[in-house]
Amino acid sequence: MEKRKFFVTVAGNIGSGKSTLTRLISDKFEWIPFYESVTDNPYLKDFYANMKRWSFNLQIYFLAHRFKIHKEITELDKSVIQDRSIYEDVEIFAKNLHKLGRMENRDYETYTSLFTEMTHYLKHPDLLIYLRTDIETLLKQIKLRGRDFEKNIEKNYLEELNGSYEEWIQRYKFGKCLVIESDNIDFVKSDNDLSYIVELVKKELFTDGPLFYSE
Numbered sequence: 634m635e636k637r638k639f640f641v642t643v644a645g646n647i648g649s650g651k652s653t654l655t656r657l658i659s660d661k662f663e664w665i666p667f668y669e670s671v672t673d674n675p676y677l678k679d680f681y682a683n684m685k686r687w688s689f690n691l692q693i694y695f696l697a698h699r700f701k702i703h704k705e706i707t708e709l710d711k712s713v714i715q716d717r718s719i720y721e722d723v724e725i726f727a728k729n730l731h732k733l734g735r736m737e738n739r740d741y742e743t744y745t746s747l748f749t750e751m752t753h754y755l756k757h758p759d760l761l762i763y764l765r766t767d768i769e770t771l772l773k774q775i776k777l778r779g780r781d782f783e784k785n786i787e788k789n790y791l792e793e794l795n796g797s798y799e800e801w802i803q804r805y806k807f808g809k810c811l812v813i814e815s816d817n818i819d820f821v822k823s824d825n826d827l828s829y830i831v832e833l834v835k836k837e838l839f840t841d842g843p844l845f846y847s848e
Contacts, residue, residue, distance in 0.1 A: 645764035
C-alpha cells in the first residue's frame with residue numbers, strides 16, 4: 634500500500650458483519666480500527682426493550698460518540714477503518730424510528746437539526762464499504778453472536794433498515810462506494826473471500842475509476 638492516509642468506513646445493517654470485516658481489513662493493511670460503541674453503550678438494552686421511550690436518547694448518544702470518533706480519525710496522521718459511519722445514524726436509524734412511530738416529530742426534528750450542524754464540517758471517508766445482506770442472513774448472524782438485548786429484534790425492523798440502506802447507497806455522494814454482496818461469501822472462514830474483498834478495496838483506493846462500484 635502507498636504511504637498515504639486513508640479513511641475507510643464499513644456500513645451495513647445489524648448483524649451484517651461490519652465489526653468483523655473492520656478488524657480483518659485493519660489487520661491486512663495495518664490500519665487503526667475504530668469500532669461502534671456496543672458493549673459499553675448505556676442505552677441499547679433499554680432501547681430494545683422499549684424503542685419509543687429510548688430512541689431519542691440512543692440516537693443522541695450514538696451521534697455524540699461517532700462525532701467524537703470522526704474528529705479523532707481526521708486528526709490522526711495514520712490510515713483508519715471505521716465500523717459504521719456517522720451518516721448512517723440520520724440516514725438509516727433515526728429516519729426509520731421516526732417512520733415507524735418510535736421517535737416523535739419534535740425529537741426527530743431536533744436530532745436532524747443537531748446532526749446537520751455537527752457534521753457540516755466533517756471530512757468525508759475516502760471509501761465507504763457497504764455490506765449488502767439479506768434478512769435471513771442477518772437473523773442467523775444476530776442469533777449466532779448471542780447478545781441478549783438483540784434477541785427480540787423484529788424482522789420487520791430489519792427489513793425497514795435494509796430498505797433505507799438501499800435508498801441511501803443509491804444516492805451516496807460523499808466519496809467512493811464499494812458494495813459487497815455478502816450473503817454468498819464468508820470473509821471470516823475463507824481466505825479467498827477475504828482476499829477478494831481486499832483486492833476490491835485496493836482497486837477503489839488506487840484508481841480513479843467510477844464513484845459507485847458494485848460486485
